[in-house]
Amino acid sequence: MNYKNINKVALVAILLIAFGLPLVIRSATYLHILVLLFFYAYLTTSWNLVGGFAGVLPLGHAAFVGIGAYTSTILFLQYGISPWIGMLVGGVLATIAGILIGLPTFKMRGAYFALATIAFAEGFRVIVENIDYIGPFKINGPRGLQIPPLDIGLANFMFASKEPYYYIILIMLVAVVVLTYVISRSKLGYYLNAGGEEPEAAMALGVNVARAKLIAMAMSSFLTAMAGTFYAQFTLYIHPKSIISLDLSFEIAFIALIGGRGSIAGPILGALLLRPVGDFSRIYFGDTLPGMHLIIFGLVLILVMHYQPRGLQEPLTRLYNNLIRRITHNTTGR
Amino acid sequence: MVLLEVRGMTKEFGGLRAIDSLDLTIEKGQIFGLIGPNGAGKSTAFNCIAGAFAPTAGVITFNNETINGQKPWNLCKKGLARTFQIVKPFASKSVLYNVMVASFATTNSRQVAEEKAIKVLESLNFADKKDILSSNLTIADRKRLEIARALATEPKLLLLDEVMAGLRPNEVDEMVEVLKKIREQGTTIFVIEHIMRAIMALSDRIVVIQFGKKIAEGTPKEIANNENVIKAYLGEDYVAA
Ligand SMILES: Nc1ncnc2c1ncn2[C@@H]1O[C@H](COP(=O)(O)OP(=O)(O)OP(=O)(O)O)[C@@H](O)[C@H]1O
Ligand SMILES: [Mg+2]
Numbered sequence: 001m002n003y004k005n006i007n008k009v010a011l012v013a014i015l016l017i018a019f020g021l022p023l024v025i026r027s028a029t030y031l032h033i034l035v036l037l038f039f040y041a042y043l044t045t046s047w048n049l050v051g052g053f054a055g056v057l058p059l060g061h062a063a064f065v066g067i068g069a070y071t072s073t074i075l076f077l078q079y080g081i082s083p084w085i086g087m088l089v090g091g092v093l094a095t096i097a098g099i100l101i102g103l104p105t106f107k108m109r110g111a112y113f114a115l116a117t118i119a120f121a122e123g124f125r126v127i128v129e130n131i132d133y134i135g136p137f138k139i140n141g142p143r144g145l146q147i148p149p150l151d152i153g154l155a156n157f158m159f160a161s162k163e164p165y166y167y168i169i170l171i172m173l174v175a176v177v178v179l180t181y182v183i184s185r186s187k188l189g190y191y192l193n194a195g196g197e198e199p200e201a202a203m204a205l206g207v208n209v210a211r212a213k214l215i216a217m218a219m220s221s222f223l224t225a226m227a228g229t230f231y232a233q234f235t236l237y238i239h240p241k242s243i244i245s246l247d248l249s250f251e252i253a254f255i256a257l258i259g260g261r262g263s264i265a266g267p268i269l270g271a272l273l274l275r276p277v278g279d280f281s282r283i284y285f286g287d288t289l290p291g292m293h294l295i296i297f298g299l300v301l302i303l304v305m306h307y308q309p310r311g312l313q314e315p316l317t318r319l320y321n322n323l324i325r326r327i328t329h330n331t332t333g334r
Numbered sequence: 335m336v337l338l339e340v341r342g343m344t345k346e347f348g349g350l351r352a353i354d355s356l357d358l359t360i361e362k363g364q365i366f367g368l369i370g371p372n373g374a375g376k377s378t379a380f381n382c383i384a385g386a387f388a389p390t391a392g393v394i395t396f397n398n399e400t401i402n403g404q405k406p407w408n409l410c411k412k413g414l415a416r417t418f419q420i421v422k423p424f425a426s427k428s429v430l431y432n433v434m435v436a437s438f439a440t441t442n443s444r445q446v447a448e449e450k451a452i453k454v455l456e457s458l459n460f461a462d463k464k465d466i467l468s469s470n471l472t473i474a475d476r477k478r479l480e481i482a483r484a485l486a487t488e489p490k491l492l493l494l495d496e497v498m499a500g501l502r503p504n505e506v507d508e509m510v511e512v513l514k515k516i517r518e519q520g521t522t523i524f525v526i527e528h529i530m531r532a533i534m535a536l537s538d539r540i541v542v543i544q545f546g547k548k549i550a551e552g553t554p555k556e557i558a559n560n561e562n563v564i565k566a567y568l569g570e571d572y573v574a575a
Contacts, residue, residue, distance in 0.1 A: 187438045187447070194424050194435040201422035204384060206410035206439030206487055 055196020060121030068228025098221025144239025260311020343392030367537035413490035
């Protein structure tokens with residue numbers, strides 16, 4: 001067996017395990033934790049399109065989650081439109097928002113871009129928190145929106161058990177990872193990496209850097225908003241603090257930086273590591289020290305940045321490659 | 335046939351006039367040299383021509399089209415490529431990746447881009463290093479990577495900013511041969527260089543600038559014997575003596 005074949009086998013094995021897990025894990029609590037883990041892996045992978053490949057640090061992606069969640073929920077509650085359609089409408093609105101933010105900010109350097117995205121997301125949260133209606137649409141301010149689970153079924157994106165949600169978010173995750181892989185090997189992927197690393201050189205070589213970043217931002221916002229709809233349907237209750245919070249934006253960035261931004265495996269590895277840490281900290285410190293998980297993430301980030309500035313993805317990939325080399329060596333050498 | 339024509343090009347930074355109404359004409363197929371003391375404005379001239387800066391005044395005509403103020407990526411697609419005096423590799427990427435970014439200028443297909451990149455690397459005797467991380471290259475190889483990337487965009491005119499600085503004498507000779515070969519394959523070359531031996535051996539024609547102004551123009555032989563040039567490089571006393 002050669003290297004490529006082993007990779008394929010490993011990939012199939014991981015997919016089989018992921019799709020088979022609900023057959024083994026029957027506890028709703030554990031499934032819930034896994035759903036959120038995939039949800040964060042999905043969010044971070046979507047974020048990575050712009051935050052990883054394009055070399056900027058967006059810190060306001062919660063706004064897109066919020067746009068997705070509120071759009072589909074309002075359309076469903078007020079007009080009976082299926083959340084599946086609402087998901088696409090939310091995606092389009094988030095894309096427009098993403099482009100409007102990107103246009104003036106992508107020319108900014110480093111910290112200014114990050115601050116601008118924070119300002120946008122916080123502004124959006126404050127608005128949602130303080131108004132009850134936008135035109136005919138009921139937002140309901142800080143109280144948020146509740147979706148009554150009356151018509152359960154696929155058409156309404158509502159289920160009585162966790163399994164369907166598990167499979168939906170898993171499929172969404174696989175799809176966005178495949179998309180990332182395809183983009184990273186395409187002209188756009190090369191242009192994003194080049195523009196992120198050395199914009200002047202990239203421009204001289206024919207790369208319209210700002211345009212590539214805008215395209216990445218548009219895709220990233222669309223995909224992020226879709227996760228917002230998923231979250232709304234999963235919890236059936238959304239309010240500004242839960243989905244438009246800085247916490248959420250920061251957690252995505254933490255997962256990306258610790259896992260390895262700009263890589264395909266990084267966001268997944270980051271979520272695998274940080275989500276359980278976060279969950280335990282919320283269980284044990286949730287009452288006494290809320291926000292403890294962010295402090296822990298901060299500490300982990302400092303350690304990782306010090307020893308592995310390109311994220312955990314790098315040493316783990318090296319380990320994996322060594323392992324495979326040893327296996328192939330043993331089988332061919334016998 | 336005229337490929338590049340610069341008329342009255344001026345570039346000011348605040349109060350400093352880095353280029354002062356510069357004129358020059360480059361014919362297709364030439365190797366055209368630009369020399370001058372440190373800070374004379376050579377790189378600034380390149381930056382204006384390649385679209386990195388908009389010139390304060392003047393007209394730049396490339397391939398019968400006025401190109402003032404056009405964006406660098408559009409100029410690149412029109413056949414104007416440049417290297418940077420201070421090399422700018424995509425450091426976290428391999429040599430091949432670096433060159434592929436450039437070869438995507440003329441194709442959307444990854445496979446075509448890769449084939450083109452490898453061809454360019456082979457023509458520069460560089461293909462054996464294609465998988466090396468560009469941050470691990472020697473200075474000579476980084477300069478070579480700058481050229482490889484610029485070539486991979488399939489330029490009509492190649493602007494080379496001190497690609498021989500920091501090279502050992504034998505590497506300079508090698509580079510001279512490489513540039514001659516590039517010209518033979520049909521690319522016009524506009525080159526800034528401090529190494530006189532190289533620029534004299536290469537150029538069909540040379541322009542000398544000082545304080546942003548042209549002080550001499552001619553064949554290498556004419557330049558070598560020009561009094562203004564000797565003054566600019568060696569000071570008044572030398573000529574008087
Ligand atoms: N972006 C800039 N902003 C302000 N001043 C600049 C800028 N770029 C160059 N200058 C100034 O313009 C003048 C010409 O600089 P330039 O880099 O073009 O010289 P050069 O001939 O390429 O010199 P060298 O041989 O050292 O490379 C210098 O005085 C320099 O300080
Ligand atoms: Mg210079």
